[in-house]
Amino acid sequence: MIARRRFLAHTAVAGSAAALGYASGRRGLDEEVASARFHGDDALGQGxxxxxxxxxxxxGQPVMDAQVVFWLGLSSMGLTDVGEVLDTATRIRPGDERxxxxxxxxxxxxxRAYGEEAEARGHTRSAASHFLRAGAYYRAGLMRYADRADPRLVEATIAGxxxxxxxxxxxxxDSRQVDIRYESGVLYGRVYYAPGAARAPAIVLQQGLHAWPEDTMWVIDGALQRGYHVLSFHGPGQGASLRLHGHPFRPDWEVPVGRVLDFAERDERLDTGxxxxxxxxxxxxxxxxxASRERRLRALVANPGVLSWRDAxxxxxxxxxxLLELHRRGPAAFDRAIDAASLALPDARWYFDDVTWKHGVSAPHQVIDExxxxxxxxxxxxxxxxTLIMEGCAEDASPGESERLxxxxxxxxxxMVFDASTASQVHCQGGNQLLAQARLFDWLDERVTR
Structure with a gap:
């Protein structure tokens, strides 16, 4: 959901230009950014x-602007409000992670201060609205921040x-935070129970590289309204399980999912069939x-579907x-190229800081290996x-992978394809998730017994 294709495409020209000594690429990007209302679709945005x-x-920076669209889209769930998102965007320096x-x-x-004031005056409904948005804004800041030395990173995680x-x-x-036993520690999770439902089918919900399940209320509220319980979790490499417990991603994802399903089996209200x-x-x-290793699932939903994250x-x-030729020659040459790219494109430094942290490695060349x-x-x-695959025609993180899967x-x-006419065509239907909510649960309601 961070427009990876646009980030890496910009890195392709701006970053490689820096590594090879060609500064004109960055000047062209700056001129284009200043002159148009929309980002172009070529590598430097000059088309x-x-x-x-x-x-x-x-x-005015492509990756940041894709993220702004994501946060604007959450206004329909009350997680954000349009004016607050746009006001924040006007104060951000393009490309500046801090x-x-x-x-x-x-x-x-x-x-948050609005909420504290409303609560002190006895206005619970107003306070809840403010607190819900404030939590989302803390998480928005974390989406694009990987400075592990900054104590505010943990503080913002806890506040969010x-x-x-x-x-x-x-x-x-009817919801509670839960600790799910994992390795020698825990994974962060939360269970939500549908109103009036005792034992009911459950959605086990996870996000990906950047967003959190708490940002996915379009799934959670849609499920609760239709009589499904929800068990959301932050897997290793994600959200609080990374920032508070230090668990990195792992390729054998059936292990953390297995621990989550073990937890579900101990909750009598979750219909584990x-x-x-x-x-x-x-x-x-x-x-x-x-799901390819786990047999306790009634259905699988992939949004979007990906057969090979490696290939994507x-x-x-x-x-x-x-760049890949440099990687084949050895780690030192590759890491030097990334450092050079970072001088022309701050996104490169943020991206590699972010993914090395989340994958538990220490240098850019190790990301390729991992x-x-x-x-x-x-x-x-x-x-x-x-299995249901949800795919937008403007998918840019893993284009073509839904079809392969x-x-x-x-x-x-x-x-389930969302074309341009739906205004839900981007990665994970960002910006217009109410249609995705309706179509997802219509599909599930026709297949899952409640």
């Missing part, structure tokens, strides 16, 4: 601007979760990987002239549960 809503310039973090924190603290839980309690949700595993973004690879990422890196482990081509035929599946399967 004809694409006049589509999801490429509008709010900050500016992104600090301006979202400023908004979060201001909205606590305010979310506080708002849920004030609104009367009707478990739906749903993964979004990078989770659209991770969830099918788990390598296609991005292959677009950077000479991503090589994320391929499910040999296991996908072992998925037995009915669909073709490889041998279980009952369905491809």
């Amino acid at each position: 004809q601007a694409a006049g589509v809503w999801h490429r509008y310039k709010f900050i 500016s992104w973090f600090e301006q979202w924190l400023a908004t979060a603290k201001r909205v 979760l606590d305010l979310h839980g506080r708002a849920l309690r004030m609104r009367g949700y 009707n478990i739906v595993l749903m993964g979004l973004s990078f989770g659209g690879y991770l969830a099918p990987r788990a 990422m390598m296609r991005h890196f292959a677009a950077i002239p000479g 991503l090589g482990k994320y391929d499910n081509s040999d296991g996908v035929a072992d998925i037995r549960c009915e 669909y073709a490889a599946l041998t279980c009952p399967k369905h491809m």
Whole structure:
């Protein structure tokens, strides 16, 4: 959901230009950014601007602007409000990771203060609304911040979760935070129970590389309204399980999912004969990987579907002239090229700081090695549960992978496509998730017994 294709495409030219001594690429990018309302679709944005809503310039930096679209889209769930998101965007310096973090924190603290004042005056409904938004703004700041030495990173994590839980309690949700046993520690999770339902089917919900389940209320509220319980979790490498407990991603995703399902089996209200595993973004690879080894699932939802995260990422890196060849020559040359790219494109430094942290490695060249482990081509035929793939025609993180996954599946399967006419065509239907909510649960209601 962070427009990986646009980030890596910009790195391909701007970053490689810096590594090879060509500064003109960056000047062209700066001139184009200043002159158009929309981001272009070529590597430097110098081509004809694409006049589509999801490429509008709010900050003037392509990856940041894709993230702004994501947060604007959550306004329909009450997680954000349009004016607060746009006001924050006007204060962010393009490409500046610290500016992104600090301006979202400023908004979060201001909205949190609204909630504290409303609560002190006895206005519980108003306070809940403010706390829900404030929690989301703390998480927005964390989406693009990987400075592990900054103590505010942990503080924002705790605030983003606590305010979310506080708002849920004030609104009367039947929900509780849970610790799910994992390795020698825990994974962070939360269970939500549908109103009036005792034992009911459950959605086991996970996100991917950047967003959190708390940002996915379009799934959670949609499930609760239709009589499904929800068990959401932060897997290793994600959200609080990374930031508070130090667990990095792992390729054998069936292990953490197995621990989550073990936890579900101990909750008498969760009908473990009707478990739906749903993964979004990078989770659209991770969830099918788990389902290929895990037999306790009634259905699987991948949004979008990904057969090989390795292949999707390598296609991005292959677009950077000479980069993979540098990796083949040795780690030192590759890491020097990334350092040079970072001088011209701050996104490169943020991206590699972020993914090295989340994958538990220490240098950029190790990211390439680690991503090589994320391929499910040999296991996908072992998925037995009915599978739904949700795909937008403007998918840019893993284009073409939904089709590859669909073709490889041998279980009952369905491809749900969102074209441009739906205004839900981007990664994970960001910006217009109400249609996705309706179509997802219409599909589930026709297949899962309640």
